[in-house]
Amino acid sequence: MIKVGIVGATGYGGAELIRLLLSHPQAKITALAAKMDGKAAMISQLFPALERKIDINCADLNVDRMTEGADFLFLALPHKVSLEIVPQFLKADKKVVDFSADYRFDDPEVYQRWYGVKHNSKELLKEAVYGLPELYREEIRKARLIANPGCYPTGAVLGAAPLLLRGLVDSESIIVDSKTGVSGAGRWPGEGFNFCEIEENFKAYKIAGHRHQPEMEQELSKLVKKEVRISFTPHLVPVKRGILTTLYLNLKEEMKTEEVLRVFQDFYKDEPFIKILESDKFPEVKNVCGTNFCHIGCKVDERTGRVIVISTIDNLVKGASGQAVQNMNIMCGFDEKEGLEQVALIP
Template sequence: MIKAAVVGATGYTGAELVRILSRHPGVELVALTSRSYAGKPYYQVYPHLYNYIELECEELNLEQLVAGADVIFTALPHGHSMDIAAQAVKQGKKLVDLGADFRLNSVEHYHNWYKVKHTAPELLSQAVYGLPEINRAAVAGSTLVANPGCYPTTVILGLAPLLKNNLIDAGTIIIDSKSGVSGAGRGLSLKTHFSEVNDNFQAYAVAAHRHIPEMEQELCKLAGGEVTISFTPHLVPMTRGMLSTIYANLTCQMDSEQINRLYRQYYAGEYFVRVLPPGMLPQTKALAGSNFCDIAVTVDRRTGRVIVLSAIDNLVKGASGQAVQNMNVMFGLDEKSGLDVVGMYP
């Protein structure tokens, strides 16, 4: 059994990790850390896991925690995973970081976008960007994985077939994304107060969202050249779910049938990416609780643009499910292990 520890276990992504790992046939949870709930049984924080999790939340004792685990998941805000990663590497353990500390290859970009000094820049060259459908071989050989952000997961998976085949103008990409409120985390804030979110629909971080450099970095790798995007995220009054609508100008004449065939071929054998048949569009409710990414693509022949719709559960494929998928790849397990769950509906 793989011994797993979750640092930051009482946030929403931490709780989703614990839920998935508690049912994973190859994993034993050995430590759950929380500064806010140290000493409390985990099920008192998250009652839905009563009789599934007997562990208590504990303060982080870094060297001890790393020594007792085979893999450490860090579900922490940016700036808080660097020391833990350094200790994991020192002890020869594997780590999956669900935060932003190892997603960007450039220390300068990290500082510019996150306004935090990177204290472990020497680890950036070791970190692998953990989108298994794109970087599976690198993930398999890694000890430090940077789990992608939720918005980038929808966008990169949505655009990969087009960029790899040089079918779109990389300077014309426009992304309109919507996320459920759980993406903002469990911390209290006016922005996610019920009275502010309910019956409301709003854009935020327009032209300034911190996932922009992450998306451009990985899209450039796929395209083999510069990619510049326009990205606008929105908050919608639902708990889970994320849907991105992506527009770009085609560089050659293709119809919807040809584009769909390309996507089906590109993602053939990828269990967690479902390319939907023509006439069927992604919807967030069909993905709740699952690790799938549903994609639909069509060509607007009138404008010469391709339109890609890409949807996930932001807490699963957009965070914790993808982290477990990465762990499975790192340890040579069946990639579906612990994750082969149909979404909840309605």
């Protein structure tokens, strides 16, 4: 049994992590922290549904308290906060999965350009492994620091990677169009996220300027060893959770839908959390919500020579906490599916 600590336990990512870890047979939550402003409280007071399930105090972050109380740390913190904290946990010989973008980029200048902060540890940027098990399982196994991927990049990279790696689509004209539920912005999202703004509304935001665009480009470029260019438009839809991503990719040669589906089936044949839908069936968010699955379907538009790929994930599970648990399982040598077998039939 490993002792697990969660920093950022009061946010959506932290809360979802608690939900998943409560059913994990080899991990026990032993330490919790958040920005409590001196008002420590039992986590079951903060989330009453946890009553009689977990009785741990959640207090302001104190690195010594967390390192004494836990062997494995999840940091579900806003960007820039993890930057300072990760090195302290690593120094104390702990394994860390960081939810933020602070250790996702290979190039510190790209991080600075998109996040507005100078990176203080080139070495750790180099060391951190991008935690997408379908692409980096072996590196994750040996890692002590995982940069858990962003939610949009998870769905987009999983949907594009097999076709790019097989050289079947043009790498410079990819369009990624995503729709996310509101929990993607965290528990305290700020202006424009109140009920009246969100309910019965549907809007695009950060067009050609979202921070997940360089992350998608970095990961796909690394994979195919040449520059991949993406136009990315995210949208906010009035649902609590789930991301549906539509990718438009130009085929280099004529292909039938069944042939493209076979490429996906072959690439993901041993993956426990990827489901490729059969011809003429397409992913829906309700079928992945509450699960760690990514569903992928596609159709070739023979008229335009494009393949249209649809992927769905739950932003809080495969897009964040579920993927983090999957990474922990790989790092600790547990069965990859431990703690991740729950389903929610009504999202």
